[in-house]
Amino acid sequence: MRLNFRFSQWCYYTVLCLAAHSISASANAADLRIKVSDKKGRAVEDAVVLATPSDLSKIKNLKAKDEVIDQIDKEFVPFVKPLLVGSKVFFPNKDDVRHHVYSFSAAKTFELQLYSGKTAPPVVLDKAGIVVLGCNIHDWMLSYVYVAETPYFGKTDKDGNVQIADLPNGEYQLKIWHPSMGMTSGENGAKIKFDDSTPAIKLDWSIATKAIVRIPRKSSTQSNGY
Numbered sequence: 001m002r003l004n005f006r007f008s009q010w011c012y013y014t015v016l017c018l019a020a021h022s023i024s025a026s027a028n029a030a031d032l033r034i035k036v037s038d039k040k041g042r043a044v045e046d047a048v049v050l051a052t053p054s055d056l057s058k059i060k061n062l063k064a065k066d067e068v069i070d071q072i073d074k075e076f077v078p079f080v081k082p083l084l085v086g087s088k089v090f091f092p093n094k095d096d097v098r099h100h101v102y103s104f105s106a107a108k109t110f111e112l113q114l115y116s117g118k119t120a121p122p123v124v125l126d127k128a129g130i131v132v133l134g135c136n137i138h139d140w141m142l143s144y145v146y147v148a149e150t151p152y153f154g155k156t157d158k159d160g161n162v163q164i165a166d167l168p169n170g171e172y173q174l175k176i177w178h179p180s181m182g183m184t185s186g187e188n189g190a191k192i193k194f195d196d197s198t199p200a201i202k203l204d205w206s207i208a209t210k211a212i213v214r215i216p217r218k219s220s221t222q223s224n225g226y
Helices: 002-027
Strands: 029-038 048-053 066-068 070-072 075-077 080-084 087-092 099-105 108-115 119-125 129-135 142-148 153-155 161-168 170-177 187-194 200-207
Touching: 029 048, 029 170, 048 080, 048 142, 048 161, 070 087, 080 087, 080 153, 108 119, 153 161, 161 170, 187 200
Parallel strands: 029 200, 066 087, 080 142
Antiparallel strands: 029 161, 048 153, 048 170, 070 075, 087 119, 099 108, 099 129, 129 142, 170 187
């Protein structure tokens, strides 16, 4: 009986210690939620929201990861892709036609020659900025890549909502970018600060948008079989 009591007591204190560790760890992981709308109050999809720490030492050791931009039904997927500078991007072609991906953007100029049924060699996006993707075969294909210097970012969904989780405590400068803003780096917003007393922040953000001009999509018979 005494052995069982001691064992139960040990389990009880172990659970308490693990719970305390979990609470302590989560207390330093802040959560940012933002709803983005236009000047008429309509939800804005595909807006990139970034949080850059004032203390840049918080991000100096973070490494970029491999990313993917698909080609599906003669479209780039996703239409907008935020990623960390230095990321290696793969461009798998999931269509049964050939694609020829290119970018003439200042942040990255490259071409992936005609290919189908396989993944082209990856491209390293090693400079911050906006990279616009096109296809030499299908002129209507368009995608925007926001190459960020901070790993704390997210993209709004169709309801205009975005969540950036697990931010370390500290002060951050917010920025927002949308494809309708063109090749600008975006516009700054408020400065926010997370600490143990403020582990979560929820904001509304209104931005001015305009229509994105795109080349009309051709039918399969107009695209010469490509």
